[in-house]
Amino acid sequence: MLPVDQYGKRRKFLLILGDGMADEPLRELGGLTPLEYAKTPNMDAIAREGRMGSLRTVPHGYEPGSDVANLSVIGYDPVNCYTGRGPLEAASMGVTLAPDDIAYRCNLVTIQDGIMEDFSAGHISSEEGRALFEALADALPEIDLYPGVSYRNLLIAHRSEGATTVPPHDIVGEDVASSLPKGPDAELLRRCMEVSREIFAGHPVNQKRLERGLRPATSIWPWSGGKTPSLLPFYMKFGLKGGIISAVDLLFGIARLAEMEVIRVPGATGFLDTDYEAKIRYALDALKSLDFVYVHVEAPDEAGHLGSIEEKVRAIERLDEVIGIALDEFDGTIALLPDHPTPIHLRTHTADPVPFAILGKGKDRTERYSEREAKKGSLGLMRGPDLLPLLFSRKTLEEDSDWLRF
Template identity: 50%
Template sequence: MKHIVLIGDGMADYPIKELGDKTVLEAADTPHMDRMALEGINGLATNVPDGMPAGSDVANMSVLGYDPAKHYSGRAPLEAASMGIELDKNDVAFRCNLITIENGDILDHSAGHISTEEASQLMQAIEDELGGDVHFYPGISYRHLMVAQFGADAVCTPPHDVVEEPALDHMPRGDSAEKLQELIRASWNILSEHPVNKKRIEEGKRPANSIWLWGQGYAPSMPSFEEMYGLKAAVISAVDLIKGLGICEGMDVIEVPGATGYLDTNYVGKAEYALESLKDHDIVFVHVEAPDEAGHMGSLEAKIQAVEDFDSKVVGTILEGIEKLSEECTVLVLPDHPTPIAVRTHTPDPVPFVIYPSFNRDADIVKTYSEDAATDGILSTVRGCDLIRTMLSL
């Protein structure tokens, strides 16, 4: 028996006036997910435990079969895993953004989406001057990491949450705050004097004139997916966080050419690689970021397009492919969390899921795939981290 989990990031939504009070899933043309709902069994999944942030890292940890309340230790350790940085027992990984501060305010959490090439020169300068007790690791564009042996319990603020607010109001607080603040302050001189930034200013671009530390944590301690479920697993995603999650769970990360994490991603390629991966894996997770991006943009048109592409090119390709498998297969479809157009950010609401077995089974009364229809599902409301077991028990 094989298993496929298809994740449409941020796909769920609220009823929208322009759509006659339908949600995106209700309004979009999604024949494949609707067929799954009609012939499969349905329910709602709570992927964000009470009191936890509705981040893609937390929600996808649930979808990948682990309870975030038990295993989640922060965003940066997952990114460290995807960057191949091994954390020792006492290491605390911090996300280290390159940001732009202007007149004391955080102007841009991404320093104008600075290029990776420019950023790596700046991060090298930071490591040369401030490295020693702590170390800095260059990543992609504005997204880098710092590893320290302190500050795990500091209160740090994601810079994208406080754009246009005074930087000094949002500096790290609590555990080791002084050391963390010192590092941020020390970066100001190093960065503003750097030729890369002088050139950026000349070209009218935003200078990366500060580091910003947040999202920290120890390496998560989690049993491998194979230990938990007895299945050999693979994951397909364009997003570092999701790859990092997979690595921490001992999954194989499969790279797909043209997977961008955006609206132009190689949808069909992801599905084809997933089917191929079942030759030497028992379960494969396919994560598609595009609906979430459209939700953050607040673009109704883009979100409908992303959901329809997910349905026709990913779900459609998978349903066609499993017909040709020599083994039976179950397919689970769900979002990690809603990214409603109206709020342009994640919400912790339960999300609709459908489990579709390629073999015969009594379907429930649900006829289409949507937030509302799933409330009539026979599986009712399930903790997201229990869904894999639910699927395996069929």
């Protein structure tokens, strides 16, 4: 039965996710986390007028990637369906994989003297990346290359058995030698990386970037390969029509596989300069026809990978400003959370539980939105895939005690 209120009106749900927003206490911020330090009156209002808890979005034994974490938050248990990040991004691009194809996420990176200097090649533009990939495709006819958004691209290996790989954002500042691909596809992937180094070295795109004082894309870096997963359509799973707003292929891939609506927003860049307000405006408009909209904002995660406290605080505060629009104009249920922490001092993801808050499911004694305050929340510690069933439930505050804690 579809969720309705006491008057029989269909209920609406908005989930706002600040990617990598959670962090750890920082000496530079007087022992506060960026969430605690930032001015977040609207996030705090959700916590104060709603309920909080902590969410374990990454199952034990899994890499704390945005792919695993976002699948979990959207209600799909990675233990049962996760095959890799590559096939999710392939689905976003409309690329159909053969049964023996492996899709790898393929970054454009900057490696200098064997050190991973930048996992994003200075956040190279999509146009520059496309030009580099076109040149590389001619030299590597045995694979398929698909340019994506900025540094985020796709490599398809045919008649493939996969490889063990390392995300480039996990090894920034480290020697890459011990993190090169291993396993059945290793020889192929390493050869592709070597050819890319040769092709990119004298490419006009990199020459112009160097002239402008920008980091060049010195190589490709394939990682997180897998075959197409099978996801039960979102409508069949929850009885609701859902949509996703993002600027990264990963989230759109999940949307397509789950048969959710892909909502593209002009000005959404997947970086610090994204149009926060446009995302919220498009979400509110989409909720006129949809029951649930998932708004994904990448900026806090990018700031974490950059190791920039200032940019992370700014990204959190800019997100908070537009949450005020939702509080003013939306009368449904709102959920707020990150997918995983991206601690400034690590510059990569961790699997620690993240704080979540729900407005519209009763009220507890939490006062503001933060990692520490979430531990006091009445919703306790929950599994990621249990969040949406709780959000969509018509259970009362007292009845929610039946929900799983661990």
